[in-house]
Amino acid sequence: MEKVKKLDFCRLCKSKNLEKVLDLGKTPPANSFLKKSQLKDKEDFFPLVVNFCTDCGQLQLGHIVNPEILFRHYVWVSSTSSVTVRHFEEYANSVFKKIKLKKGDLVVEPGSNDGVLLKPFKNLGANVLGVDPARNVATRATKGGIPTLPHFFSLKIAKQIAKKYGRAKVITANNCFAHIHDLDEVVNGVKELLDKEGTFVIEAPYNIDFLEKNLFDIVYHEHLSYIAINPLDKFFYSHGMRIFDVVKRDVHGGSVRIFVKFGDAKHHINKSVQEFIDREKKKNLSDVFIYKKFAKKVQKNKLELVKLLKKLKKEKKTIAGYGAPAKSTTLLHYFDIGKDTIDFIVDDSRFKHGLFTPGKHISIVPTEQLYIRKPDYVLILAWNFAESIMKMHKKYKDDGGKFIIPVPVSRII
Template identity: 30%
Template sequence: MTPAPAGLTCRLCGRADLRSVLDLGAAPPCQRFMTADQLDEPEPGLPLHLRLCADCLLLQIPPLLSPADNFTDYAYYSSFSSSWVAHARRFVERAARELLPADAFVVEVAANDGYLLQHVAARGIRCLGIEPSENCSDAARRRGVPVHTAFLDKATAERVRAEHGPADLVIANNVWAHVPDVVGFTRALATLVAEHGRISIEVHHALSLVRDAQFDTIYHEHFQYWTVLAAERALAVAGLRLVDVELLPTHGGSIRLWAVPAASDVPVSGAVARVRQLERTAGLDTPAGYQGLAPAVGQIRDGLLRLLLDARAAGQRVVGYGAAGKGQTLLNYAGVRPDLLAWIADKNPYKHGRYAPGTRIPVVDVDRIEQERPDLILVLPWNLREEITGQLSGVGRWGGRLVFAQPRLTVIDPGAAAIEGAA
């Protein structure tokens, strides 16, 4: 593995021994959708180069953007995914049943549009969201969720604790990858939680990334990629202890980490050792275990390009579905432009009439699918395969098919739910 240039250090342990794992070239930030009057303006092309710390084994990219660049005005609304909202509801039901006292206080960091805390508030449980983006904060408040609009840092955590008291449960879903100051952020989580409380962190599992070549989860707002091994080390720096791990299907394979203050008497679940062993079996406890990622990613890119080029040669109309951040990594890395993918349909009206970063592919309302009846629809958020296949089941009426580039290139007849191996 190639060493990183001089000057790059690990954001967790501070060591300078970073090794190259996967170089995706350069791309603009994945949520910077352009308006029509911006199309003749330049876009930043920032490196997407995944590296591994040979000492603490944290996967990471350089912090080329600040959280303010990414999240002050944020294009992603969690509630547009019905399956994600249902996932959050089930979590709240379980927490209320098994963990929370009658007078509980719940804090969610990166509360987005209230997709989760709406279920907490509906139960009459005192709660607070901490969310940096104004537009998402406003959406959460409209759902009846109280929100403190700020980035989580030491000062914010101390202020929230002073005003509201310590939290019985602190929730941090899909945010631990988004913070360049991972040590400071984790210490802020520790400040929020009560001595008897728990912290629940959900994050994409680096085991899934490496094993299934899920390279499209790599983009500039994801600064690091977590194994349980690296997570334990980060939690320990903040005076926290990992006591349980759950393997989740969300986002193509995630982990839910349960942490408590180090002095807590909560015992460690056997699941922690079991997931550690899964990572060791995959080779993720040494730098050598990451060397197969780059070749696998190249195969995914090549297979998708062959399909798109063949479709164009055959005169087929190909469009995209779901203008998710992961899709922007895939399209930019593969060099896909509007000549291969005419437009991307998305349910989020915030993105309608805009253009995807880098590729300049227009984003349109989902009604356009029925109006134009394309031959092939490339589903970019492939992790929501079941949900989206159901949403697009009607395209089979005109012979339309769905394409998934990952984890294996497949073409689906959504009406018959049949899968054809495409590569």
């Protein structure tokens, strides 16, 4: 496969009636952090355009970057964030209870990363298996006690797993569901591997929050689809499956956890499903106008933050960044914030120390540097963790430092 290809039809309903609603320019892949020795190499930049399907309401990227480029060596290791760990503990506990899992039941997770969700499932007594194409992360997970196959999830892999381990009571696909182009293949794999009374659980950022909270920086090349219940409900229906429950979660600025079953399985369909669909209709999520309005709001967010940063630089203030998540690549590029504005970025993950941000080449250093170099301002790039970051670094603020939260509206705290 070539490095990037254009997608000119809807991944869910196959319609060609796509309309461009947001254009964030060209950016490098959001997780392609660089070593010092790579700084002089030529980097790939790919278009970051969001299209809307006027037939089913699906929101998706206009281009697909070859997954071999994006996922074979992944820097993000989930368990380095304590907020993420706590979130997935709650996830495992509540699913275990809701589905009434028993000890020894099989739970399989495509896109399992370092096993951050499978670990608590295992602690509850489930038999777990991860599938993750990042070989480095899969190896670490396996060594850490969570067996993980170093593959992309596919129909073929699903068949192999079913043959070797039996059918799964639960298959979970979290952000990875939004990361995969061929969702027909995923669902066919799920149908092959899932127990007839089993549950497929998906958790991903939700479009209503995306639009209302201005979360444009969750747009990056890994993130191919943006999830709403209405288009997805029709999609699963066409595959003989049904969404039977939806719950709202706070992660990533607002996500939905979606429970899917076979059409003839016993789970009763909760009224939540229709409630979500009704709310999406009420919020005009199937109207392209809503997305155009959103694009204008993003533009306004950009102008205001850039104005604030320019003013601070004019006053000779020093600014550091906090956190180098994937979303920071989108934000830094679309807002065109570089080394002339931000001196360095601190990150809690030791895996990122010594690396440089994609495209902008801002150096990433340990968090202690906040107390050594004492920047006047800290721009929180991992803004979804802003509360816990500010709590953790109360001392920086007590010593006279100030935080800037960039999204949805830039503000100084």
